Amino acid sequence: MRYLPHTDEDIAEMLEIVGAASLDALFKDVPDNCRRLDMDLPEAFSEWALDRYMDDLAARTAVAPEYQVFMGAGRYHHYIPAAASYLISRSEFATSYTPYQPEISQGTLQAIYEYQTLAARLMGVEVSTASHYDGATALAEALLMAIRITRKTRVAISQAIHPLFRRVVQTYFDPTDYEIIELPYLESGRTDMSILQDMEDVAAVAIQSPNFFGCIEDPDIADKIHSKGALFITAFTEALAYGLLKSPGSQGADIVCGEGQSLGIPISFGGPGLGMLGSKSKFVRNLPGRLVGRTKDMDGQDGFVLTLATREQHIRREKATSNICTNNSLCALAAVIYMASLGGTGFRHLAQLNHDKAQYLKNALQSAGFKLPFEAPCFNEFVVEFPAGFEATYQRLLAKKVVAGLPLAQYYPELPHHYLLCATETISKADMDMLVREVQS
Amino acid sequence: MKEINELYLPDDVKYTDDHEWARQDGESVTVGISDYATDQMGDIVYVELPEVGRTFKQDEEFGTVESVKAVSELYMPVSGEIVSINSALEDAPELVNNDPYQQGWMIKLTPSDVSEMDSLKDKNAYLEMLKG
Numbered sequence: 001m002r003y004l005p006h007t008d009e010d011i012a013e014m015l016e017i018v019g020a021a022s023l024d025a026l027f028k029d030v031p032d033n034c035r036r037l038d039m040d041l042p043e044a045f046s047e048w049a050l051d052r053y054m055d056d057l058a059a060r061t062a063v064a065p066e067y068q069v070f071m072g073a074g075r076y077h078h079y080i081p082a083a084a085s086y087l088i089s090r091s092e093f094a095t096s097y098t099p100y101q102p103e104i105s106q107g108t109l110q111a112i113y114e115y116q117t118l119a120a121r122l123m124g125v126e127v128s129t130a131s132h133y134d135g136a137t138a139l140a141e142a143l144l145m146a147i148r149i150t151r152k153t154r155v156a157i158s159q160a161i162h163p164l165f166r167r168v169v170q171t172y173f174d175p176t177d178y179e180i181i182e183l184p185y186l187e188s189g190r191t192d193m194s195i196l197q198d199m200e201d202v203a204a205v206a207i208q209s210p211n212f213f214g215c216i217e218d219p220d221i222a223d224k225i226h227s228k229g230a231l232f233i234t235a236f237t238e239a240l241a242y243g244l245l246k247s248p249g250s251q252g253a254d255i256v257c258g259e260g261q262s263l264g265i266p267i268s269f270g271g272p273g274l275g276m277l278g279s280k281s282k283f284v285r286n287l288p289g290r291l292v293g294r295t296k297d298m299d300g301q302d303g304f305v306l307t308l309a310t311r312e313q314h315i316r317r318e319k320a321t322s323n324i325c326t327n328n329s330l331c332a333l334a335a336v337i338y339m340a341s342l343g344g345t346g347f348r349h350l351a352q353l354n355h356d357k358a359q360y361l362k363n364a365l366q367s368a369g370f371k372l373p374f375e376a377p378c379f380n381e382f383v384v385e386f387p388a389g390f391e392a393t394y395q396r397l398l399a400k401k402v403v404a405g406l407p408l409a410q411y412y413p414e415l416p417h418h419y420l421l422c423a424t425e426t427i428s429k430a431d432m433d434m435l436v437r438e439v440q441s
Numbered sequence: 442m443k444e445i446n447e448l449y450l451p452d453d454v455k456y457t458d459d460h461e462w463a464r465q466d467g468e469s470v471t472v473g474i475s476d477y478a479t480d481q482m483g484d485i486v487y488v489e490l491p492e493v494g495r496t497f498k499q500d501e502e503f504g505t506v507e508s509v510k511a512v513s514e515l516y517m518p519v520s521g522e523i524v525s526i527n528s529a530l531e532d533a534p535e536l537v538n539n540d541p542y543q544q545g546w547m548i549k550l551t552p553s554d555v556s557e558m559d560s561l562k563d564k565n566a567y568l569e570m571l572k573g
Binding site: 310 | 487489507508509510511512514
């Protein structure tokens, strides 16, 4: 049965009040090609036919473990401990919505508070928000935040930031008068900071480290950026890297933002993700989204509260720090369980394992005669330049259920035959040896 | 909340429709928010003030005041350059609640056009506005 809330009489009455002759007249501002009411839908499926249909659709996607995926590029195949999957599926967590009457939801608030604590430590910042949609929106929010703080209207963004992150930033900035300047990358694979020299009135300089090419950016750029009166933003797509690398905050970043999918969240066709965002505490009032704080109740017992909510959209409306952000609570919970399960030592070991595997693969491919165009050190991703015609090999491997990295030319036309490869802990030595053999043949 | 006749509204300051007060003192003008404003907002937890040296036009936003239940904008009673800010509010924002016209002042400015002071309300006109 179709659900039609309005009778013909209701509709006629409403049309009369708004002064429209018909429904078509009411919607006349909507372009014709957006009003496709004549959709050609197939007959309804039986449940088992639908099940089969969805299975067939799913089978067209190359995912581990059916495929051996040597691709990261913003979404990483990491093992998810059973404890994380089990705990987040408990109904107390899985079914709860973001708390609008927050103090009654002490468990949810505590989970977010614990997340904030570990996220802040990982990023090396004094304060972390309760989380955002994903890394790309977190970057856009970080840039807007810098514009609010510095009252300057242009930002400089490295071209070695994930191309899709940059596209989201573009979407946020399009309707504004703010200006985006792109910083090119050097032969080493790192961002070229030299044009900063002649740049004035920059609100923020944003880099990603490890960047989209897997290269770890120069650790000594904070002073250069700060001397221009700009805030230093570090983005990331692979949160696990900070198990091994120095945290962005400790390298002088004022705002740190990125994607936390690596922390116990499945790839799931690209989402949901976990937007992580934190900053120095002096910028706390400009942090978008929500924050949970710990306090004492009237009996002197510990309790958790939503704090600084007065700057959020349900109170500040158009003057809120952001009107397009939420708290991805369940993903944040997965991340905090993941980090707590591994502990500091486990997290470091896992990061080391990722680095060592990628290093092994990188060396093996180089020994096999393939070119590594970028010399900057990497974490678990790196770029390889394969010979012209490699596309056929790539397709042959795909048929064998091996994904040999991400072809970069679609995002960087100046990098034909360049592929971004990744090796996480889920890739074995045998897998890597197989890949090296296959790409040579 | 206070009844209107319980409000403390000194007559050595002028008032804006947005509940700031301005006190002319020789070359400079001191600005804060009225007892009515602090009473409406409740406990004030943070006052965000501009940098010294910035100039604003009359009615332009120069900062925000945040209480446990709301954040409100602060507007310039008259145009001018900020010459000093009350840094005591950083650690003791409650001064705005406790002593809005003295210790709870927010900014001092050099007006660019003193005659703008005439556009503000005196105590009686402000009181009439509050009574509606």
